[in-house]
Each structure stands twice: as structure tokens, then as C-alpha cells.
Amino acid sequence: xxxxxxxxxxxxxxxxxxxxxxxxxxxxxxxxxxxxxxxxxxxxxxxxxxxxxxxxxxxxxxxxxxxxxxxxxxxxxxxxxxxxxxxxxxxxxxxxxxxxxxxxxxxxxxxxxxxxxxxxxxxxxxxxxxxxxxxxxxxxxxxxxxxxxxxxxxxxxxxxxxxxxxxxxxxxxxxxxxxxxxxxxxxxxxxxxxxxxxxxxxxxxxxxxx
Amino acid sequence: xxxxxxxxxxxxxxxxxxxxxxxxxxxxxxxxxxxxxxxxxxxxxxxxxxxxxxxxxxxxxxxxxxxxxxxxxxxxxxxxxxxxxxxxxxxxxxxxxxxxxxxxxxxxxxxxxxxxxxxxxxxxxxxxxxxxxxxxxxxxxxxxxxxxxxxxxxxxxxxxxxxxxxxxxxxxxxxxxxxxxxxxxxxxxxxxxxxxxxxxxxxxxxxxxxxxxxxxxxxxxxxxxxxxxxxxxxxxxxxxxxxxxxxxxxxxxxxxxxxxxxxxxxxxxxxxxxxxxxxxxxxxxxxxxxxxxxxxxxxxxxxxxxxxxxxxxxxxxxxxxxxxxxxxxxxxxxxxxxxxxxxxxxxxxxxxxxxxxxxxxxxxxxxxxxxxxxxxxxxxxxxxxxxxxxxxxxxxxxxxxxxxxxxxxxxxxxxxxxxxxxxxxxxxxxxxxxxxxxxxxxxxxxxxxxxxxxxxxxxxxxxxxxxxxxxxxxxxxxxxxxxxxxxxxxxxxxxxxxxxxxxxxxxxxxxxxxxxxxxxxxxxxxxxxxxxxxxxxxxxxxxxxxxxxxxxxxxxxxxxxxxxxxxxxxxxxxxxxxxxxxxxxxxxxxxxxxxxxxxxxxxxxxxxxxxxx
Numbered sequence: 001x002x003x004x005x006x007x008x009x010x011x012x013x014x015x016x017x018x019x020x021x022x023x024x025x026x027x028x029x030x031x032x033x034x035x036x037x038x039x040x041x042x043x044x045x046x047x048x049x050x051x052x053x054x055x056x057x058x059x060x061x062x063x064x065x066x067x068x069x070x071x072x073x074x075x076x077x078x079x080x081x082x083x084x085x086x087x088x089x090x091x092x093x094x095x096x097x098x099x100x101x102x103x104x105x106x107x108x109x110x111x112x113x114x115x116x117x118x119x120x121x122x123x124x125x126x127x128x129x130x131x132x133x134x135x136x137x138x139x140x141x142x143x144x145x146x147x148x149x150x151x152x153x154x155x156x157x158x159x160x161x162x163x164x165x166x167x168x169x170x171x172x173x174x175x176x177x178x179x180x181x182x183x184x185x186x187x188x189x190x191x192x193x194x195x196x197x198x199x200x201x202x203x204x205x206x207x208x209x210x
Numbered sequence: 211x212x213x214x215x216x217x218x219x220x221x222x223x224x225x226x227x228x229x230x231x232x233x234x235x236x237x238x239x240x241x242x243x244x245x246x247x248x249x250x251x252x253x254x255x256x257x258x259x260x261x262x263x264x265x266x267x268x269x270x271x272x273x274x275x276x277x278x279x280x281x282x283x284x285x286x287x288x289x290x291x292x293x294x295x296x297x298x299x300x301x302x303x304x305x306x307x308x309x310x311x312x313x314x315x316x317x318x319x320x321x322x323x324x325x326x327x328x329x330x331x332x333x334x335x336x337x338x339x340x341x342x343x344x345x346x347x348x349x350x351x352x353x354x355x356x357x358x359x360x361x362x363x364x365x366x367x368x369x370x371x372x373x374x375x376x377x378x379x380x381x382x383x384x385x386x387x388x389x390x391x392x393x394x395x396x397x398x399x400x401x402x403x404x405x406x407x408x409x410x411x412x413x414x415x416x417x418x419x420x421x422x423x424x425x426x427x428x429x430x431x432x433x434x435x436x437x438x439x440x441x442x443x444x445x446x447x448x449x450x451x452x453x454x455x456x457x458x459x460x461x462x463x464x465x466x467x468x469x470x471x472x473x474x475x476x477x478x479x480x481x482x483x484x485x486x487x488x489x490x491x492x493x494x495x496x497x498x499x500x501x502x503x504x505x506x507x508x509x510x511x512x513x514x515x516x517x518x519x520x521x522x523x524x525x526x527x528x529x530x531x532x533x534x535x536x537x538x539x540x541x542x543x544x545x546x547x548x549x550x551x552x553x554x555x556x557x558x559x560x561x562x563x564x565x566x567x568x569x570x571x572x573x574x575x576x577x578x579x580x581x582x583x584x585x586x587x588x589x590x591x592x593x594x595x596x597x598x599x600x601x602x603x604x605x606x607x608x609x610x611x612x613x614x615x616x617x618x619x620x621x622x623x624x625x626x627x628x629x630x631x632x633x634x635x636x637x638x639x640x641x642x643x644x645x646x647x648x649x650x651x652x653x654x655x656x657x658x659x660x661x662x663x664x665x666x667x668x669x670x671x672x673x674x675x676x677x678x679x680x681x682x683x684x685x686x687x688x689x690x691x692x693x694x695x696x697x698x699x700x701x702x703x704x705x706x707x708x709x710x711x712x713x714x715x716x717x718x719x720x721x722x723x724x725x726x727x728x729x730x731x732x733x734x735x736x737x738x739x740x741x742x743x744x745x746x747x748x749x750x751x752x753x754x755x756x757x758x759x760x761x762x763x764x765x766x767x768x769x770x771x772x773x774x775x776x777x778x779x780x781x782x783x784x785x786x787x788x789x790x791x792x793x794x795x796x797x798x799x800x801x802x803x804x805x806x807x808x809x810x811x812x813x814x815x816x817x818x819x820x821x822x823x
Contacts, residue, residue, distance in 0.1 A: 012399035018322040022395045025425060029387060033429035036463065040437065040448070047454040138446050142454050145446035149436065167815075 023187045027194045034198050037153060038205060041146040048141035052134055054206070071134045073127070074207055080123035081203050084158075087116035088196045091165075091189045098182040103172065110169050110185075113192070117162040124155045147206065154202060157195045164188050229732050230774075238774035240324035241732055245331050246310030247628065252335055253302035258695070259342070260294035263287045265692055268652075272685035274673040284669035285352035286371070290342075292355030293375065296475065297382050298338045300613045304478035305334075307620055308393055308417050310628055314723035314730065315411040317402025317739045322395040324772040325817060330389035332782035337381030340786055344374035351375035354667065356468065357438075359449035359460035364442050370793070372442065376435045377789040383428050383435075384785055390424035393417065402722070404741035408502070411721045411744075412495055415502050416481030419509045420474050426513070427470035434463035443795060458523060465516035473512045475609060477505060479616025480547060483569045486619050487551055489719045490566035491558025494745055497550040504543035504550075511540050521589045522596040530589045537587035544580055548573065563717070564638030568619035571646050575611025579604055582657065597667070600660025606653045618645070618698075626712035629705075630728045637701040644694035651687025655680035714761050720745035727761050733769040777817035784810025 012018060045054045050062055052071045061067050090113040097105030128148070131137075136144045168185055171177050177185060229235075236244060267287055270279040279287065313321055321327050344350040349370035353361040362372045397418045401410070410418075438460070440446040447453030449460050488495045495501060517525060517533040525533075551573055560566065582604040586592040595601055618641075625633050659680050664671060671677050715724040722739055723730075724747055743749045751758060784806050791802020 013401040013405075014399055016399065018395050018399050021399055022322065022391050025391045025394045029391070029425040029429055031429075032426050033433060036430050036433035040433065040459070043456075043459065044448070044454075049454050138440065138444050142447060145440065145448060149440060149446070153436075167818075 017183060019183065019187055020190070023190050027190065030194065030198075034154070034201070037150045038201065041150045041205065044142040044146040048143040051140035051144060052131075052136045053141075054143045054147070069134060071131055071136060072207060073130070076123060077127065077203065077207055080120045081199065083116040084120045084196055084199055087113045087120075088193050090116065091185075091192050095182060095185050095189050098172070098177055098185050099179050101179045103175065106172050106177065106185075107169065110165060110172060114162060114165055114169060117158055117165065117192075121155060121159055121162065124151065124158075128152075150202065151206070154195070154198060157198070161188070161192050161195050165192065235774070237779060238776045240320070240328050240772050240774055240778075242309050242313050242321050242324065242327060243628070243730060243732075243734075245327050246306050246308075248331050249302050249309055249334070250306035252331075252338065253299055253306060256294055256298035256338055257303065260291050260299055261692060261695065263291040263294065265688055267291065268685040268688040270669060271671075271681050273682065274671055274678055276670055279669060281669045282352065285667075286350035288667060289351045289354050289375070290345075293341065293351060293379075295609070296355060296471070297379065298334075298341070300475045300609065300617070301386065302334055303617050304417075304420070304475070304613075305330075305389060307413070307478060307482065307617075307624070308389070308420075311624060311723060312393060312396060312414050312417055313400065314627075314726070314734060315414045315721050316397065316400060316405055317722050317735060317741065318396065318400035319734050319738075319769075320772060321392055322400055323392045325775050325778050326388055326392050328775070329778035329781055330385045330392065332779045333381060333385035333388065333785060336782055336786040337378055337385060340381055340789065341374060341378035344370065344378075347374075349374060351378075356464060357460075358464075359438070359457035360451070362438060362442075362460075363450060365450075372438075373793045376438050376442075377793055380432065380435050380439075381786055381789050383432050386424050387428050390421040390428070394421040394425065397421070402735075402739050402741050408499065409741060409744050412484040412498065412501055413478075413481035416477045416484070416505050419505050420477045423470045423474050423477070423509050423512065427467045427474065430463055431467035434460060434467065437463075439792070443792070458520075461520050461523065462516070465519045466513070468519065469516040470509070470512045472608070473509055475613050476616075477509070479572065479613045479620075480505065482616045482620035482623070483551065483572050484554075485721070486565045486569040486623050487554045488745075489623075489717050490561045490563055490569075491555045492561065492718075493554060493558040494720070494748075495550070496553030496556070497546075498744060500546055501550050504546040507543040508540060511536060511543070515540065518587060518592070521592045534587055534589055538584060541580065541584050541587075548577060548580075561717075563622075564633065564635055564642065565619045565623040565717075567639060567642040568615050568622065571642065572612060572615035572619060575607055575615055575646075575649070579607025579609075579611050582607065595660060597665055598660035599656040599664045599666055602666050603653050603656035603660060606656070610649060610653070615645075623717070624723075626716050627723055627728050627730070630710035630712045631705040631708060632712050632716060633705055634701050637697055637704070641694050641697045641701065644690055644697060648687050648689075648691030648694055652684050652691055653687075655684050715747070715758065718751075718757070720748040722746055725750075725758070725761065727763055731763060731766060733766050733771060736764050736766070736769070773821060775817065775820060777813050777820065779813075781810055781813030781817060784808075784813050 012021075014021065048054075050064075050066075052068045053060065054072070059067060059069050090109045094106050094109035094113060097103075097109060131144075131148075136147075138145050138148050165188055168177065168188055171184075236248070239245065239248075266279065267284065270276050270284060309321070309327065313319070341351075347370055351357075351374055352371050353367060353375070357372065357375060360366055362376070397410070397414060437446070437448040441448050441450065441455075447455045449455050449457050451457060484495055484501060515533055515537045517529060518537045521530060521533070555570075582600070586595045586601065586604065622633055622638055625631070659677060660666075662676065664675075664677050671681075710728075712728040714727050716728075717724070722735075722741070725739065726735060739746070747758070786806070787809055788803050788806030791798060791800075791804070791806045794802050
């Protein structure tokens with residue numbers, strides 16, 4: 001063992017910034033979180049005894065003679081999905097502008113990302129309200145319970161992402177995200193992509209696949 | 211006043227003077243060594259609490275038809291004993307060593323995220339207090355540490371017992387996950403130049419694998435607890451059979467977490483023992499690479515064996531066969547480890563100091579626990595043993611005979627480094643012998659009682675079944691075991707009053723933490739070391755042809771240290787307040803949760819925008 005003249009840790013062992021490695025680690029852990037929630041949905045979506053059911057969402061009559069209308073609205077959710085997908089592109093453009101030091105471009109594309117995120121959250125609030133009016137709550141049946149818990153936790157992740165990105169938008173507006181600090185945005189963007197990718201799994205599982 | 215004190219400390223840190231003292235300096239500390247000591251002291255206190263709970267259980271079981279405890283209290287005590295020992299004692303005792311030792315072993319000045327590290331500690335402390343606050347309400351959890359559905363359903367457990375348990379575990383999960391992200395990043399990213407992965411000290415390796423297990427296992431229990439929370443608070447029916455739910459779902463989710471958890475508890479002890487044996491045998495670790503890969507293999511298999519906890523539920527022959535074979539497979543990497551430990555001491559010039567007593571005790575006791583584990587890997591044998599004291603004997607041989615023996619070996623080994631004082635050898639050996647005898651008197655007879663049919667978790671037993679003598683023996687043994695820790699406390703107090711007598715390298719050890727003064731200065735390494743092999747200190751001594759000179763204490767001027775901060779504590783209070791608000795949702799409405807969330811956001815935002823230093 002010999003001493004070197006390194007005063008501080010300037011470089012990391014992997015070359016990746018600590019924060020970037022940490023967010024990847026966190027995302028890895030989150031995969032298990034959503035995998036468990038999705039499994040829970042798959043286990044329960046067929047075990048409903050009463051109330052509105054999942055896809056293929058035909059109307060059905062319960063043994064008690066009650067008629068339950070279909071409730072899932074694929075077009076609206078498809079629009080929300082599309083916008084969430086586009087927001088991933090927008091946040092990439094925002095990051096590219098941040099790295100080049102183009103504040104206007106950064107504000108524009110980050111703003112577009114935020115709007116998409118907000119629309120998605122709004123869509124989910126509308127969808128949840130709509131379901132409740134049609135008689136599907138957490139308590140109605142296990143489809144309802146596992147649906148609300150799965151999409152609700154995803155929606156919470158989107159909401160936290162919107163708050164995070166909004167904070168960065170305000171910082172950028174004040175000129176506090178120069179190219180040297182674009183990593184701040186990159187980390188939030190990694191989280192945003194992850195939330196997006198999870199939805200790409202949830203969307204077909206819940207809305208498209210029988 | 212707060213800000214002023216904090217500013218003074220920042221000035222201190224910048225100027226490189228003597229370390230700050232006083233309560234406030236501990237509340238705002240982000241130094242991994244101080245956080246390690248906080249973890250150790252807190253976890254050891256919880257360990258003593260869990261031990262007292264166990265003694266009460268043993269008094270009750272000492273004689274047949276005893277009425278010392280009523281059945282309700284007995285349920286609460288065995289639940290809290292298990293929950294405390296797993297989540298509040300063994301895990302955080304390991305975390306104390308992760309904190310103190312990993313940065314020193316890899317040649318780093320601190321962990322990757324010092325404030326996140328403080329946050330983990332505060333969340334752990336508050337989570338532990340939250341769980342134990344249940345005693346004050348007469349509502350300690352009473353459904354076992356495994357909390358099987360539907361014992362935990364609102365219908366069968368309407369009180370606060372289960373609420374305290376599930377919310378307390380959620381809080382503790384946050385602490386574990388935050389710490390796991392932190393240490394995963396630290397080990398991968400903060401290694402000194404030249405320290406490749408296959409040159410990392412074995413304790414760091416085993417701890418690193420533990421972080422991966424934490425990262426992958428804790429999200430599953432988090433979801434299981436979320437589903438339970440929705441069942442209890444918001445009227446879902448995930449675990450309610452009458453509504454189409456399935457209590458088995460809980461068992462699967464719980465054990466998908468629960469079995470990796472077993473390795474979360476034992477791998478750090480494997481690492482400690484693998485450090486102690488080479489140093490006191492004066493030989494490098496035998497089969498280093500095999501040790502690393504067997505650790506990885508154990509962790510990997512650990513995710514595929516969960517249903518061996520569920521043979522009695524009737525899963526059918528195919529599932530039983532798979533889980534039995536996968537479980538037996540784990541004996542192979544574990545056997546590799548045991549033979550490598552034996553290979554390490556084989557032909558070594560063994561120094562009979564206290565740490566190696568505990569490390570050797572660990573090997574012997576862990577082998578017994580491992581063998582009984584292989585026995586109930588076989589479903590037909592398991593069906594006989596499930597819910598009997600045989601299982602209690604098994605997991606105490608691995609958890610106490612394994613983890614605790616390993617952790618105590620680590621405490622005697624690293625005590626001089628952490629506190630600059632050598633623990634007394636005579637008292638240390640007395641501790642060892644009392645612990646070994648007390649432990650075996652307490653737990654070995656449980657094998658026999660279990661095979662003779664004595665069921666676990668039942669508060670008493672009738673006369674005339676032949677259980678009396680062995681139960682009395684166990685109770686006597688448990689008090690001998692308790693006495694051994696009294697000897698440990700006496701040892702600590704005794705050396706605390708004595709002078710700081712520990713040199714930098716009292717054991718002639720091989721790893722980097724012994725190259726710096728005992729206790730280390732705030733910045734650990736004046737110069738970041740360069741590493742050329744697996745045993746850097748032994749290589750340096752060989753090159754020099756003798757012991758290294760005692761490292762000098764330096765002023766540390768110009769060394770950059772992270773700023774102290776109280777926002778991690780504020781954030782931890784926010785999370786705990788949110789969980790408390792959730793528990794009081796019927797009394798306060800959403801306002802308790804909102805208040806907690808507001809505190810959390812205040813903490814996180816100020817944390818994000820304060821200068822990290």
C-alpha cells in the first residue's frame with residue numbers, strides 16, 4: 001500500500017456519478033414493487049363476485065339479478081398513454097437543451113413534459129371518479145381493489161414526478177440549471193422514463209389483454 | 211439558536227479543528243462513524259429489550275400450567291420478541307458495522323450520501339419507537355412476526371395491535387431501502403484506487419450482497435403490507451376468503467420477502483467471521499473467490515425457496531418437490547463456506563483472542579442450525595416438525611448461534627477501532643463461555659421437545675407429558691445467556707473508564723481500516739490509499755519487513771467534509787407522522803397524514819436545496 005496525493009474523491013470507481021447510480025439502484029428496487037402490484041392484479045382480476053368487472057368489460061347480470069354495465073374506457077386511457085409516452089421524448093429534448101445551455105428550449109420541452117404528466121394525472125382522477133359513479137370502488141370487488149391500488153400507486157409516482165419536474169422547471173426559469181448542473185434534470189428524467197415504462201406494462205395488462 | 215450552532219459546526223468542518231461535541235452535534239451528524247455508533251447503541255438497546263421479552267416467555271414456560279403470563283400477553287411478547295430481534299436488533303446491528311466499517315475498508319472518506327445515511331438512522335429509530343409505543347396503549351402486536359392472514363384481518367383483530375405492527379414495519383422498510391441504495395452506491399463507486407471488486411474485503415462483499423437482497427426483497431413486503439393496510443383501513447378484501455380473497459397470498463408475498471430476509475440477517479455475520487478467522491489464524495482467507503461466489507449463489511437461491519416455509523399448507527407434490535430440492539441446494543454454497551473457514555484456520559498459527567472464540571463458536575453453532583435446516587427441507591419431515599419447538603430450535607441456532615455470535619465477534623474485533631479501547635480479554639472469554647453454555651442449554655433441548663410434539667406459540671403445557679425437566683433446563687439456560695450479556699456490559703463500562711489504549715492495528719490485521727488511528731479521525735484517511743492486493747496491510751508490512759509505524763493524528767486542514775444537517779431528522783419525523791396519521795385516520799380524518807406529508811416535504815425540500823458541502 002502506498003499513499004497517493006489524491007485530496008478528495010474526484011472520480012468514482014465506476015465513472016458514473018453517485019446520484020445516477022443511486023437512481024438506477026432505486027429504479028431496480030421499484031421494479032420489484034410494481035411487479036408485486038401487477039402480480040396482485042393478475043391474481044385478482046378474475047375473482048370478482050359482484051360489481052363491474054375488468055376487460056373485456058361486457059355487461060353482466062349477477063346471480064342476484066343486478067345488471068353491471070361495462071366501465072373501462074379504452075380511448076381516453078389510450079390518449080393518456082400516448083401523451084405519457086410523448087412526455088418521455090419531451091424530457092429527452094429538455095435534457096438535450098439543458099446540456100447545450102439553451103434555456104428557452106429547456107423551459108419549452110420541460111413545460112411540455114409537465115403538461116403531459118398533468119394531463120395523465122387528470123385523466124386518472126377523471127377515470128377514478130367515473131368508476132366510482134358506475135359503482136366500482138375499492139370495496140366493491142377484488143378487481144376494483146387491485147385495480148385502484150395498482151393504478152393509484154402508479155399515479156402517485158407520476159404525481160411525485162410532476163412535482164419533481166415542476167421544481168426543476170422553476171429552477172431552470174431562474175437560470176439555475178446551467179449545463180454543468182444538467183445532471184439534476186437527467187436524474188429526474190431517468191425516474192420519469194421508469195414511471196413511463198411501468199405504465200407501458202400496466203396499460204396492456206389492465207386495458208388490452210383479456 | 212439551531213442555525214447558529216449548525217453554522218459553528220460548518221465552520222468547524224471547514225477549518226478542520228477538533229470534532230464537534232454535544233447532543234446537537236449528534237442530532238445533525240452525517241459522519242458515517244457516528245451514525246454507525248448510533249445504530250449500534252440503539253440496536254443493542256432493542257436487543258436487550260427483545261432479550262427481556264424472551265426471559266419473560268422462558269419464566270412462563272419454566273413450569274407446566276404456569277400463570278405468570280396470561281395468553282394475550284404471551285402472544286404479544288412472542289410477537290414483539292421476534293419482530294424486535296429481526297428488525298430492531300440483528301438488522302440494525304449489521305447496519306452499525308456497514309456504516310462504521312465499509313467506508314473504512316474501501317478507503318473512502320464517507321458513504322456516497324451522508325445525509326441519506328443520517329435519514330436512514332432516524333427513520334429506523336422512530337420506527338422502532340413507533341412499534342414499541344404499542345406497549346403504552348396495551349396494544350402490542352400479537353399475531354406473530356409473520357402476521358399471517360387472516361389473524362391480521364379487521365374481523366379477527368379489531369384493535370390497534372396489527373396497525374402498530376404493519377405501519378411500524380413500513381417505517382422500518384423505508385430506513386432499510388434508503389440505506390441499501392446508499393451502501394450499494396458506496397461500495398460500487400467509492401472504492402479507493404486499485405480496489406477492484408475482487409480485491410474488496412470479504413465483509414464488504416457480503417454486506418454488498420446483503421444490500422442487493424434488501425433492494426429486491428423489501429419492495430415485496432412493502433406491497434404485502436400495503437394490501438393489508440387497504441384491507442384494514444379502506445375495506446378491500448385481498449386476504450378475505452369470503453369475498454374471493456386468499457390468505458395464502460399473504461404467505462407467498464411474506465415469504466418471498468421472508469426467506470431472502472434470512473440471508474439479510476446472516477450474510478453480514480458470514481462477512482465478519484471471514485474477516486476474523488484469517489487475522490487470528492495469521493493466514494489469508496482460504497478460497498476468497500469461492501467465498502464471494504458462494505455468497506452470491508446463496509443470495510440468488512434465496513429468492514427461489516420461499517415456499518419451504520409453507521409445506522404444511524398443502525401446495526401439492528410438484529411445488530413441494532421443487533422447493534425441497536432448491537432448499538437442499540443451498541446447503542452446497544453454505545458447505546463451501548464452512549469448509550473454506552475450516553481451510554482458513556487449518557495449519558494457521560491461531561491467536562486465542564476473544565474475537566476468534568466467537569467466530570469459532572459461530573461455525574459450530576451455525577453447522578447445527580444448518581443441519582436441522584436441511585432436515586426440514588424435506589416436506590415429510592417438515593410436516594412433523596412444523597409449528598413445534600424443533601423449528602424454534604433451528605432458527606435460533608442460525609439467528610443466535612449464527613448472526614449474534616458473528617456480530618459479537620465483530621464487536622470484539624472492531625471495538626478498538628471504533629472506540630480506541632481494547633475490551634478486556636478475560637471478561638470477553640467469560641462472555642463467550644457463558645454465552646455458548648447458556649445458548650446451548652436454552653435451545654438444544656428444544657430439538658427434543660419439538661420432536662416429542664411440544665407446539666410453539668402456546669402459552670403453557672399440561673403436566674405429565676414429559677416436557678417439565680427440559681423446559682426448566684431451558685429457562686435456567688436462558689438466564690445464563692442473559693448473564694453473558696451482563697458480562698459484556700460490565701466489560702464495556704470497565705474499559706470506558708480506562709484510558710484510550712488501542713493502537714491503530716492491535717490485531718496485526720490485513721484491511722485498510724487498521725491503517726488509520728483508533729478511533730479514526732472525522733475524515734478517515736488523510737490521503738486516500740492506493741490498493742494493490744486483497745490484503746493491503748499485510749502486503750505493506752511484508753514489503754517493509756515489519757510492523758508499520760503508528761499513524762499520526764493530523765489536523766485535517768483543507769480536507770473537505772460534508773456539512774451537518776438536521777433536515778434528515780425532520781424528513782424522518784414527517785414519515786413517522788404520516789404513518790401515525792394513517793393509524794388515527796378515523797379520529798383525525800386525513801389531517802394527520804397531511805400534516806406528516808407537509809413535514810416530509812419541508813424536510814426533503816430544504817435537504818435538496820441546502821448546500822451539501
